[in-house]
Amino acid sequence: KGVQDDSIDVTSLDAHPASDQKIWEDSQIRKGKLHTQQTAHSSKYPILFDALDFDLPAKLQGLPHLPQRSFAQQRIAKRKEERERIQEERRSLPMYAHRDALIKAIKQYQVVIVQSETGSGKTTQIPQYLIEEGFGSVVCTQPRRVAAMSVAARVAYEMGVKLGNEVGYSIRFEDCTSDQTVIKYVTDGMLLREFLSEPDLKAYDVILIDEAHERSMSTDIVMGLIKDISRFRGDDVRVIISSATMDTEKFSSYFDDAPIYSVPGRRYDVDIYYTKTPEPDYVEASCVSVLQIHASQPAGDILVFLTGQEEIEAAEEILRERTRGLGSKLGELIIAPIYATLPSEMQAKIFEPTPEGARKVVLATNIAETSVTIPGIVYVIDPGFCKQKSYNAKTGMESLLVVPVSRAGAKQRAGRAGRTQPGKCFRLYTKWSYMNEMEEDTVPELLRTNLSQVVLLLLSLGIDNLIDFDFIDAPPPEALLRSLEHLYALGALNDKGKLTKLGRRMAELPLEPMMAKALLASEKYKCSEEVTVICSMLSVNNAVFYRPKQKKMMADAARAAFARGGGGDHMTLLRCYAQWRDAGFSTQWCYEHFVQTRTMKRARDVYEQLDALLERVEIDRHSVGTGDKVPILKALTAGFFYNACRLQKNGHYRTLKNPHTVRIHPSSCFANAEIRPRWLIYHELVFTTKEFMRQVFEIEGNWLHEAAPHFHKAEDVLEESKRKMPKVLGKAGGKVR
Numbered sequence: 061k062g063v064q065d066d067s068i069d070v071t072s073l074d075a076h077p078a079s080d081q082k083i084w085e086d087s088q089i090r091k092g093k094l095h096t097q098q099t100a101h102s103s104k105y106p107i108l109f110d111a112l113d114f115d116l117p118a119k120l121q122g123l124p125h126l127p128q129r130s131f132a133q134q135r136i137a138k139r140k141e142e143r144e145r146i147q148e149e150r151r152s153l154p155m156y157a158h159r160d161a162l163i164k165a166i167k168q169y170q171v172v173i174v175q176s177e178t179g180s181g182k183t184t185q186i187p188q189y190l191i192e193e194g195f196g197s198v199v200c201t202q203p204r205r206v207a208a209m210s211v212a213a214r215v216a217y218e219m220g221v222k223l224g225n226e227v228g229y230s231i232r233f234e235d236c237t238s239d240q241t242v243i244k245y246v247t248d249g250m251l252l253r254e255f256l257s258e259p260d261l262k263a264y265d266v267i268l269i270d271e272a273h274e275r276s277m278s279t280d281i282v283m284g285l286i287k288d289i290s291r292f293r294g295d296d297v298r299v300i301i302s303s304a305t306m307d308t309e310k311f312s313s314y315f316d317d318a319p320i321y322s323v324p325g326r327r328y329d330v331d332i333y334y335t336k337t338p339e340p341d342y343v344e345a346s347c348v349s350v351l352q353i354h355a356s357q358p359a360g361d362i363l364v365f366l367t368g369q370e371e372i373e374a375a376e377e378i379l380r381e382r383t384r385g386l387g388s389k390l391g392e393l394i395i396a397p398i399y400a401t402l403p404s405e406m407q408a409k410i411f412e413p414t415p416e417g418a419r420k421v422v423l424a425t426n427i428a429e430t431s432v433t434i435p436g437i438v439y440v441i442d443p444g445f446c447k448q449k450s451y452n453a454k455t456g457m458e459s460l461l462v463v464p465v466s467r468a469g470a471k472q473r474a475g476r477a478g479r480t481q482p483g484k485c486f487r488l489y490t491k492w493s494y495m496n497e498m499e500e501d502t503v504p505e506l507l508r509t510n511l512s513q514v515v516l517l518l519l520s521l522g523i524d525n526l527i528d529f530d531f532i533d534a535p536p537p538e539a540l541l542r543s544l545e546h547l548y549a550l551g552a553l554n555d556k557g558k559l560t561k562l563g564r565r566m567a568e569l570p571l572e573p574m575m576a577k578a579l580l581a582s583e584k585y586k587c588s589e590e591v592t593v594i595c596s597m598l599s600v601n602n603a604v605f606y607r608p609k610q611k612k613m614m615a616d617a618a619r620a621a622f623a624r625g626g627g628g629d630h631m632t633l634l635r636c637y638a639q640w641r642d643a644g645f646s647t648q649w650c651y652e653h654f655v656q657t658r659t660m661k662r663a664r665d666v667y668e669q670l671d672a673l674l675e676r677v678e679i680d681r682h683s684v685g686t687g688d689k690v691p692i693l694k695a696l697t698a699g700f701f702y703n704a705c706r707l708q709k710n711g712h713y714r715t716l717k718n719p720h721t722v723r724i725h726p727s728s729c730f731a732n733a734e735i736r737p738r739w740l741i742y743h744e745l746v747f748t749t750k751e752f753m754r755q756v757f758e759i760e761g762n763w764l765h766e767a768a769p770h771f772h773k774a775e776d777v778l779e780e781s782k783r784k785m786p787k788v789l790g791k792a793g794g795k796v797r
């Protein structure tokens with residue numbers, strides 16, 4: 061049966077044992093009955109004493125006398141044991157049986173496609189095999205930074221070396237490699253940037269494009285560029301394209317009929333259950349399902365797919381609340397979140413073995429679909445949604461949307477349950493929606509994204525004729541055209557479509573073009589220091605402030621204090637960072653101001669990296685301090701003028717270009733403002749129930765014309781000082797998930 065859904069009967073739900081039905085029909089937990097079912101603690105202590113073995117010396121007498129070993133000897137023996145265990149584990153992976161054949165294929169062909177189930181050893185093993193076989197250096201791409209870091213750590217551990225030496229990783233703003241590094245895990249975006257400094261990637265003997273099935277934008281572009289270099293580097297380079305899904309034909313034909321090497325994986329049957337009616341609140345429904353599985357199902361960990369950090373935190377809170385005090389009755393429920401921006405030391409929790417009697421529930425984003433393998437999962441809960449970037453080429457608007465996953469995605473998710481034993485997948489949607497409302501495959505990112513950054517990069521690599529670039533799936537021509545227009549408005553291109561000096565400098569910064577432009581413009585406004593800080597704070601996205609449940613008021617007050625002085629969310633972030641810096645980067649300060657220390661530390665790392673980059677692109681460092689906000693906001697406007705909008709009578713905003721209504725996100729400092737600024741520029745749009753602007757700053761209309769004279773005509777952005785500013789009281793905007 062397995063994950064092949066075609067064989068699943070709609071009525072399979074009813075055909076299952078009573079315990080299964082319970083999960084879906086008996087809503088004990090929903091009604092809160094489980095709380096009351098707890099029995100009072102009976103005094104078990106005397107029995108517990110019986111279990112202790114007091115006669116230990118007698119037992120020990122029977123043991124053979126062991127020769128005394130020094131601590132060093134013991135340590136060495138222990139390490140040897142550990143190494144043997146690791147090698148044993150490595151040999152047990154499905155990939156191992158095909159090791160020699162695979163190496164042979166790689167030696168014979170320049171491009172090889174490898175396909176196998178998630179968890180069979182593609183990412184961690186193939187690079188090691190290659191090094192063992194005498195290849196000099198291997199680079200392996202990952203679409204996600206978390207995966208790059210965790211896999212590098214795993215491989216370093218397996219090889220018994222320090223992470224950053226022989227095995228390392230490189231992700232944006234963080235390089236953990238050295239001269240000795242022979243296996244390097246990188247995000248696909250980082251490899252893309254490496255083409256800028258080394259157009260033929262000479263440093264690598266083998267390039268492994270991992271998770272190619274995800275079809276991330278950078279992976280697609282990297283494949284295009286690699287196809288090109290593999291032609292002229294000839295025998296000097298080997299390319300492996302790896303995929304966790306079966307549809308590898310496309311890759312094969314793209315790479316001139318490259319051979320496909322399929323490794324059968326270990327896979328157990330997964331029973332699939334659907335809900336009978338659609339679930340209106342899938343976070344709540346997921347939590348209910350987790351508790352019901354915990355209460356009624358045999359041992360085995362649970363994996364829940366949610367769309368992002370906010371949902372994961374909400375689910376975590378619900379689960380903690382409802383399991384409080386249930387421990388003795390049900391066994392511990394260990395909650396382990398994982399999402400891209402979670403600090404790596406906290407991610408480690410998902411890989412820790414679950415203690416006997418306990419159950420682990422991993423709350424994950426799409427990251428757990430294929431790129432991170434979590435051992436011990438038996439139950440999967442799939443609400444059927446993920447967060448996806450979506451781009452409207454007509455309006456040039458990009459936003460993050462929560463969208464239904466594809467059937468291919470749903471199958472991958474279900475497959476996570478059958479890795480070590482037969483499993484169960486609970487889909488929080490109906491069989492009908494699965495068949496009728498979901499797409500067969502996920503649309504490649506390149507076809508639904510703002511291409512400005514990629515176009516800028518390709519142009520700076522000297523690829524001028526984008527229409528003829530060999531894309532695996534070509535983006536719509538209007539999206540290419542849009543991004544050319546956008547780059548022209550930013551001043552990165554001249555009217556002949558050629559890169560300007562500014563454009564060249566923008567391409568050197570690992571930032572999206574708007575941010576790069578703002579940073580470069582900060583030179584003119586003598587505030588590069590402040591814009592660098594803002595850029596760093598924006599890059600750690602939405603995780604700066606926290607709001608403990610019991611201290612919401614105090615947390616809000618602390619945050620409001622940073623907003624004082626005006627300007628908007630960007631200035632709020634700047635003041636927050638500046639005060640933390642003035643407090644000597646103190647942890648205590650963070651604690652007192654309801655600011656996440658870890659996030660701030662990350663922002664500081666990013667700041668240092670960016671600061672070093674400023675030197676490379678020769679931006680003079682200047683500071684205006686946090687008091688003088690006009691130059692800072694003008695520099696930001698120079699980059700983000702495209703995202704300008706104007707206040708409407710109804711208290712919402714209307715974008716200037718491709719007019720449509722947008723609202724201020726409830727997390728913004730302007731969300732509850734009594735008087736709203738007439739003009740705003742947003743950093744990004746998120747679509748939940750409505751279209752929200754997340755992180756906004758206040759501007760004057762005429763700055764827009766100053767920043768981009770041909771884009772914002774003077775007459776369109778005149779300050780209409782005679783018109784009364786509408787006064788808006790209270791909140792505007794809908795419920796946010």
Ligand code: CDP
Nearest residue numbers: 178179180181182183184185210211214433
């Ligand atoms: O790439 P693929 O999905 O084929 O497999 P992999 O990531 O190389 O994983 C191979 C094995 O290593 C899996 O069974 C994982 O359980 C284990 N692994 C791990 O323990 N810790 C990691 N960070 C990554 C993998």
Ligand code: MG
Nearest residue numbers: 182183430431
């Ligand atoms: Mg992998």
